[in-house]
Amino acid sequence: MPIAQLPKIKHVRAFTVRGGGADYHDQGEGHWIDNHIATPMSRYPEYRQSRQSFGINVLGTLVVEIEAEDGTIGFAVTTGGEPGCYIVEKHLARFLEGRAPTDYEKIWDQMYFSTQYYGRKGLVINAISGVDLALWDLLGKLRGEPVYHMLGGAVRDELQFYATGARPDVARELGFIGGKMPLHHGPAEGLEGLHKNIAELADMRAKVGDDFWLMWDCWMALDVDYATRLAIAAHEHGLKWIEEAISPDDYWGYAQLKKNVPTGMLVTTGEHEATRWGFRMLMEMDCCDIIQPDVGWCGGVTELLKISALADANGKLVVPHGSSVYSYHFVITRHNSPFAEFLMMHPGPTEVVPMFSPQLLGEPVPENGRLRASALDQPGFGVELNREIAMHRPYTH
Numbered sequence: 001m002p003i004a005q006l007p008k009i010k011h012v013r014a015f016t017v018r019g020g021g022a023d024y025h026d027q028g029e030g031h032w033i034d035n036h037i038a039t040p041m042s043r044y045p046e047y048r049q050s051r052q053s054f055g056i057n058v059l060g061t062l063v064v065e066i067e068a069e070d071g072t073i074g075f076a077v078t079t080g081g082e083p084g085c086y087i088v089e090k091h092l093a094r095f096l097e098g099r100a101p102t103d104y105e106k107i108w109d110q111m112y113f114s115t116q117y118y119g120r121k122g123l124v125i126n127a128i129s130g131v132d133l134a135l136w137d138l139l140g141k142l143r144g145e146p147v148y149h150m151l152g153g154a155v156r157d158e159l160q161f162y163a164t165g166a167r168p169d170v171a172r173e174l175g176f177i178g179g180k181m182p183l184h185h186g187p188a189e190g191l192e193g194l195h196k197n198i199a200e201l202a203d204m205r206a207k208v209g210d211d212f213w214l215m216w217d218c219w220m221a222l223d224v225d226y227a228t229r230l231a232i233a234a235h236e237h238g239l240k241w242i243e244e245a246i247s248p249d250d251y252w253g254y255a256q257l258k259k260n261v262p263t264g265m266l267v268t269t270g271e272h273e274a275t276r277w278g279f280r281m282l283m284e285m286d287c288c289d290i291i292q293p294d295v296g297w298c299g300g301v302t303e304l305l306k307i308s309a310l311a312d313a314n315g316k317l318v319v320p321h322g323s324s325v326y327s328y329h330f331v332i333t334r335h336n337s338p339f340a341e342f343l344m345m346h347p348g349p350t351e352v353v354p355m356f357s358p359q360l361l362g363e364p365v366p367e368n369g370r371l372r373a374s375a376l377d378q379p380g381f382g383v384e385l386n387r388e389i390a391m392h393r394p395y396t397h
């Protein structure tokens with residue numbers, strides 16, 4: 001049997017897209033995801049009502065395309081905007097062009113260590129993640145295989161999802177296994193704000209009944225004392241987990257919070273953490289029960305494989321931050337990823353709509369809170385780029 005010779009990588013291109021997208025891309029007025037959500041900036045009243053007011057959408061979408069010599073194109077969507085384009089075009093592309101698409105380990109190693117002096121987390125790792133995801137998409141398209149086949153195949157027949165959004169009561173009706181709400185009030189709003197938070201949780205618990213998971217996403221907004229008091233007060237309303245309560249850099253605070261929360265309540269974090277080294281710190285300092293890397297921000301699939309193995313050895317669950325097909329193809333292959341996040345990007349949110357709309361075509365969405373593995377049976381990540389959208393290539397090389 002001759003060894004398959006895949007075409008080499010010919011060109012890497014990076015684009016920005018304005019409008020739509022998922023968590024940090026551009027969302028319109030009145031969207032639940034930008035309505036008085038507690039953040040570290042909430043201590044400044046002028047930045048309390050809207051995350052866009054302090055620039056959460058300042059970067060916007062980063063689209064990476066990798067074209068092979070035979071014209072096949074792999075692509076991926078993440079967050080990074082024009083600065084991300086610059087890093088891809090002016091720095092990372094040199095480690096891919098002319099290489100075999102199967103060399104994703106060496107390519108990742110060179111992208112990471114060549115940018116270590118100015119990267120390590122955040123934007124640079126977003127850019128590396130975008131390149132890595134596009135490379136896995138290309139590999140799947142060249143081989144005619146879905147990414148999850150290349151990661152070892154499905155360990156279960158279907159994915160089950162919890163929904164993130166302001167309406168867990170609607171999520172329950174739609175068949176999701178739980179609902180994660182944004183926290184609306186932070187420490188700067190004092191005891192009154194904490195009582196409002198608890199009242200919202202109590203109201204939602206009354207709507208969804210006792211058995212439906214309810215969680216809070218605190219988006220780095222709190223301190224250990226406030227998070228502890230909130231968790232204790234939320235316990236009677238069955239809060240399943242308190243997510244990203246404090247700064248991602250405060251590993252010591254997470255270790256203390258995990259000791260402080262009532263028995264049975266989980267502490268989760270990780271969507272703003274990056275690489276195996278960052279997640280090793282979360283695990284070795286026993287910061288949380290579930291890690292939540294975003295595969296478009298933590299280093300891509302190549303790095304998430306390492307992070308997940310580390311988590312497995314440490315007995316931790318890995319439930320990636322909502323990133324659509326980019327996490328579904330991973331979650332379905334890992335026994336320590338028993339469920340996935342579905343980020344409700346409908347403004348209400350009262351409907352299930354594709355997360356990365358309008359960027360992706362063919363993006364699968366959960367039905368009755370579930371998605372069969374067979375729904376992922378398309379080459380690569382199984383989606384195509386919507387070439388009707390205005391894409392801008394700010395840099396070339």
Ligand SMILES: C[C@H](O)[C@H](O)[C@@H](O)[C@@H](O)C(=O)O
Nearest residue numbers: 023037164182217219322343
């Ligand atoms: C405010 C939102 O709930 C968060 O941005 C949430 O979408 C994100 O942190 C997540 O875990 O999905």
Ligand SMILES: [Mg+2]
Nearest residue numbers: 217243244271
């Ligand atoms: Mg979160």
